[in-house]
Amino acid sequence: MPDLLLELFSEEIPARMQRKAAENLKSLVTNALVDAGLPYEGAKAFATPRRLALHVAGVPVGSAATREERKGPRVGAPEKAVEGFLRGAGLSSIEDATIQNDPKKGDFYVAVIEKPGRSAIDLIAEFMPGILRNFPWPKSMRWGDKPTRWVRPLHSIVATFGPETEEPDVVSFEFDGIQSGKTTRGHRFLADEAFDVRRFDDYATELEKHKVVLDADRRKDIILNDAKDRALALGLELVEDPGLLEEVAGLVEWPVVLTGSFDEDFLSIPDECIQLTIRVNQKCFVLKDPTTGRLANKFVLISNVVADDGGKLIVAGNEKVIRARLSDARFFWDADLKAKLSDNLPKLDVVKFHEKLGSVGERVKRLVALSGELAPIVDADVQMAQRAAELAKADLVSNMVFEFPELQGLMGRYYAAAQGEDASVAQAIEDHYKPQGPSDTVPADPVSISVALAEKLDLLTGFWAIDEKPTGSKDPYALRRAALGVIRIILENNLRIRLGDVIETAARSQAVDISDLGSLKSDLLAFFADRLKVHLKD
Template identity: 55%
Template sequence: MPQLLLELFSEEIPARMQGQAAKDLERMVREHLAAAGFLPEALKTFAGPRRLTLVAEGLPLAQADRKEELKGPRVGAPQQAMDGFLRKAGLTQDQLVEQNGVWMAFVEKKGRPTAQIVAEMVEAIVRGFPWPKSMTWGTGKLRWVRPLKRILCVLDREVVPFSIDGVESGDVTEGHRFMGEAKPFVAKDFDEYVTGLEAHYVVLDVEERKARILEGCKTLCFARHLELVDDIGLLEEVAGLAEWPTPVLGDMDPSFLDLPPEVIRTSMRTHQKYFAVRKPGEAGLAPHFITVANIEAKDGGKVIAAGNAKVLSSRLADARFFWDEDVKTGFEPWLAKLDGVTFHAKLGTMAQRVERIVALAAEIAPLVRADVAKAKEAARLAKADLTSQMVGEFPELQGIMGGYYARHFGLDAEIAAAVQDHYKPQGPSDAVPTAPVSVAVALADKLDTLVGFFAIDEKPTGSKDPYALRRAALGVIRIILDNGLRLPLAKFGKDDLLAFFADRLKVTLKDQGKRHDLVDAVFALGDDDLVRIVARVEALDGFLKTDDGKNLLAGYKRASNILKAEEKKGPLPEGQAEEPAADSAAEVGLYQALRLLDRPLKDALAKEDFTGAMAQLAELRGPVDAYLDGVFVNDPEHRDNRLKTLAAVRAAMGQVADFGLVAG
């Protein structure tokens, strides 16, 4: 079946926008095609420095005839509503049909040529494309991320004719701006298009560009006995900057290696988009860099490398100046400046935030076996580098530079480490602090953020989380769990914050393959010890995967349903069940099983042996099944005692988790 090829060719598209643009183009095309009744066999989009491309396979050349069913106003609705519906449908009232008190219109629409539908679709997409930032140019009113130069639109090897603000569609595109002949070429299908781009020095697929960059970097490093410093974020960015990416190895002035390596790397990646390198097995950086050019230079990149080296030296000279000025200043003047830095209008200045973090760190320190005095001092200094010149230039180095300055000034090693690591972990791949003082300050920083913003009702809503509170909560969870800390969270937050932690814990455990309903079942016990909660969840997860666990859960549900039904009639009988008559074997069996379970279950829970507690519960499976299958609970003579027995089953199991919240 026919293929649709679309390319929107413009001036340079910012690298940070390309990935989302490709997703938006795919989404919008799918929506438009679906609205027309088309379901392509395959659809794929590509984004690069100057083009957005889409190829769709398996489209018909014409739309099938359709019969649309339009629901109108109810019978007896105001005439104004009826008139509006008739105008929209293009019908008269005698053409409507009454169905169940509602006017319905059945409109037969003859299918249109696919090319006509595609032309309208492309114009609608171009005019409504959701760029984060867009611009107009010349005298036109069309908005696009950068001036739109060409539109290639071909269906079944034929041009789909249309024009958008003077930009005519066609079957012509162009390759690399500088390399090759740099002349336009014709492409009537995707194979011709890709082949033509490659011949004109353009790599269409971003994944292929990334692979080309990595392979080139590693080849250059191997030849010089070096090793590439991995930087996934930078790789993503530079893959969006070059259509024909060509790595070039350059040399930097080795005298700059006395700067912190994070400063060198940040200067390289932020300003110049360079990759750092090191010698295999060594922690520091080597005096070289790799830049990704957009051309294959005839001299192998020597001139490019030399020019980039000069620029890097200028940047690093600035960084050295910031370092030298900062070490002349020190922490106390920086701290004084925090009085003039607003953290949040409702939460005060950064200096006031530091006071809160110090108090929290002092409270947390004994709970994590940290030195209280060191934790308080580290918390006092943690935010000071925000007013340093280096962090002013490179905000991503906050905390990191504080640690370096603390070591430079000869402060205690634990304090310096805590200052440097107090923002960690900032993401799922970031390391978690393990040193007690570092743990205390990192927790204090994140808990102050969470408690503060929850107190002023600035909670995350939907996908919006402007203060990164989800990340802060996940950071607290990871620090607690990775370090096995027995920290009572209820001490630091109210119920809504505890519920927020529960939601974040669900995300963490879900990533590990655990069920969210098990987290709810354990949290329902009112426990705020994350280590204990996770241990319960893991034990419960394992138990419910066994036959005993599955059957006992089913028995619990049956018992609970009976109790709920009886509760609707009136209060359940209170007190302990009495030993039943010996002639009721199922009743006696469950009664005895509950008596035998009581002490071992409590002992296992006291020792936090939750796997053992589940094993104890498993002993109830047979007696519960026999009881529910062989005992008539609502026998008037024995009803109260039998309900007490079922309540005892629910209470025993409820010591481990609220099984009523477990799905299944």
Template identity: 50%
Template sequence: MPQLLLELFSEEIPARMQQGAARDLERMAADRLKAAGLTYDALTTWAGPRRLTLMVDGLPAATPDREEELKGPRANAPEQALEGFLRKTGLTRDQLVERDGVLFAVISQKGQPTAGLIPDMVDQIVRAFPWPKSMRWGSGTLRWVRPLKRILALFDGQVVQFDIDGIKAEDVTEGHRFLGAGQPFTVRDFADYRHKLGREHVLLDVADRKLRILEAARAACHDHGLALVDDDGLLDEVAGLAEWPTPILGDMDPQFLDLPPEVVRLSMKVHQKYFAVRDPATQGLAPHFVVVANVEASDGGAALAAGNSRVLSARLNDARFFWDEDLKTGFDAWNDKLSGVTFHAKLGTLAERVDRIAALAREIAPLVGADPDQAETAARLAKADLASGMVGEFPELQGVMGGYYARAFGQPDAIADAVRDHYKPQGPADSVPTAPLTVAVSLADKLDTLVGFFAIDEKPTGSKDPFALRRAALGVIRLVLENNLRAPLKPVLKQEGAFLYDRLGFKLREDGFANETDLLRDDGQPQRRSSRRIETVALDLLAFFADRLKVLLRDQGKRHDLVDAVFALGDDDLVRIVRRVEALDAFLATDDGANLLAGYKRASNILRAEEKKGPLPEGMVRTGLPDQPEQETALAFAAAAAATAVDQALETEDFAAAMRALAALRAPVDAFFDKVLVNSDVPEERDNRLKLLGQVRAVMGRVADFGQISG
């Protein structure tokens, strides 16, 4: 079947936009082919430094004939309705079909040649392409990421005739800017296109460019007894900078190796797009680098390596200047600068934020086994490097440089590590700190962020989370779970809320909360805060944590409704919640669990219906009543025994035992519903049986809110 080949050839496309552009081209082409009624076998896109390419295999020569039926007004509808329907369909009254008093229009459309649809499709794609940034050039109206030079469009081996803003479609493209023959060349189809591009030193597929970079770079390092420092992000970027990437090993002045290795690597990566190199014997950085050129130099790259070495030395001299100047300055001066830096208009300065984090870290420290004084010290140093020269130049090194400076100024390793790692974990793949001091500061940092932005009602909405609160909440959850911290969240959240209101002096008259408490600040002056508002913020945050925990457990294969069922009990110990969810998940996977859940829902439905009629009967369940069914008596004794067993198991947090105790209710509940009529005509019997169902619901409700569980 015919093949469509489209290439949009332009000046250099920024590397960061290329893969997004390939996805957009694929989506836009697929949408328009589908809208035209065209099917295909395969649709593939490629992006490179100067071209976007689309290849669609297995397209039909023409669109299929289509017949569409449109429902119209009733046959006896007013004349105006009929006239409107006829205008819409382009038919006359005698061409309509009447069925059951309703008029229908049957519109037949003959298929169109596919080649005739391509010009309009390409025009729409080009003019509506969603580049993050685009430009106009010359006197035309077309916008593209960089000036568009050529359009190659072939269908079934023939040029598709059209032009866009004066750029005519043809069967011609160009090779490498420097290594190619220097002349445009024609192609017949995709296989010919790809072969000739390779001959002209252009690797079309980004995967091929990455492989060439890695293989050549590793080989160059291996020849000198060195090893390449892998960097996937940098590999993605340099693969978008060169059509024929050629790695070259260069030398670096060894004197720069006394700088922190993160500084050296970042200077190479951010400013020069170089790969770092390490010495396998020491596992430290080696005085070399790998630069990816877009040419094959006749001297093997010696001149290129030397030139790049000089540029790198200049960059590293700048880094050394920042390092030396920072060591002359120190934490006191940096912390003073934080007083003039606004964290958020409603949440004060960075210095005020540091005060809150330090106070909360001191409170959290005993809960995680850390020293309170050290926790406060580490927290007061944690944000200082934001005012340093090095972090001003390389914001990615916040925290990391603080750790180096803390050691340089004589702080203990534990404090320096806490300063370095307190931002962790920053994402699902980031490691979780385990050192107690680091955990205390990291939790304080994230909780201050969460409480602060929730207090000023800057919560995430939909897909928008400008302050990364979802990431902060997930970080708290991972810190708690992976360190097995047995600390209820709500008191900590309320404590931070108190710090926030007391230290910032929020005026809450406008929030409608009347329950305010007089407090004294450190200077003895009265301070107002709303204890009810703090309670509300804490409850909102607990619900937010529940949502984030559901996401985390769902990724681990757990059911999200089980988190709701456990959170409904009001527990805020995340470790206990997860253990309870795991035990509940295992229980519901058994026949006893599934059947007992069905029995619970049946009992709850009966009780809910009776509650609508009036209050449910209260008091003890009675046994030994005249003519009482043995199934009722058996369930009464089973419920009482289960209540005792469940309470004992929950006391020791043996949730598996609690589930086994509930499993013992399965047979008595089944037998009860099979043989006993709850709504007896005898009031005494009815009341006793409703009490019994209430007892069963209450016993199960001590483990989880089974009403929240689907199924």
């Protein structure tokens, strides 16, 4: 049976949009095929920075002829009912309908609608422009004087259809002034010449010859394996990062793995700061020393070209930028260390937590009080629990967290340890946000447990007090996650807590008046019960 090959060739598509766009193309086209009476055997979508591609196998040469009997109104029915029936059945007059008899209801009109089969190539050409015109890009653009939109300027469309044993035909249609054909281009820098393709096997092979790896998962495998080999050759280990791997695979069509280095002096910065700086600014992977577990002063970068000098100039350019970015990170680190975390507390009074729930400084005071209440219940030292709660949010106004919000809590632990706070206090500052998801670890130290529970229970009671509860799929304040976090902390640490009493305590300290505390407690406990059911089912 014939196969369908589609390719949409454009300027660079943002990496974060590629995989979803490929799946959308597959879904839209295959649904349209089925709706047109063209069932298929299989389909697979692909994406590179410059193209979306789709291969649909086993498409019939045409749709089957159909015959449908559509029942209409009774003979003698009002004129408007008859007109509606004729319009819906596509008949020009009532004489074109037949009359059938129902022993119970009498005579009624029946339209016999016969549709001849149509060729697949005509049906595909008919529905493709509409699919492209309404393609669901998260963001799109217009260019020149063209009325339609696409994620980036579209250059060409490949659309071929035919059996394996014959020369395929071009599915002829036009979109935004671009006529479909069978010509595409290779890698922008390494093999940019145009070439013709016939069907998928030919297409994928020719792309490879023109320095394009079509399959994103294969690009990921190439990057990961080559990066590990490079690290091994240096006596180091790659610090794997699935999110970064997915992103860089969407930035290159022909991945080339290179390694660079930075000054060892930068290793005085916490490893997480180094990794995030290099990841965010240069999309590079970091390496670690397997003997110490600490980062090494080496990194792995992914190029999209095979350079004549072996990549020396590319590496030097990345090293220059990374040196500047790490210099910034070291400045933030050193500046933050000059002040104590407690010096940051007055700054929290001017940081708004929520319009109705006060500042972050006010929230910290609530966390201190609630942590003190929870500490004896979980066998934690009250003073340490309250100290950890007092400092838990202090790193939010630090230079490093301002630059990298992802490091909140973690930087607080580093700063607390550097200024001589108790190890349990420092650990609780990092752990009080946990667990942040079903796969995240749960705090185990009693001090961390008390502050983590206080953080989540204050959040829940506060938003319940102002009636900002999750609705449907919307949960902007992650309240479901907070409730599940409380449940996991209690269960996994084998604790017994009268949750209703703690909810009352937390609710009384909120910045708003609560008219019916009993109702709030009852409703929130029911919410916990629902989250518990979900957790146990999982």
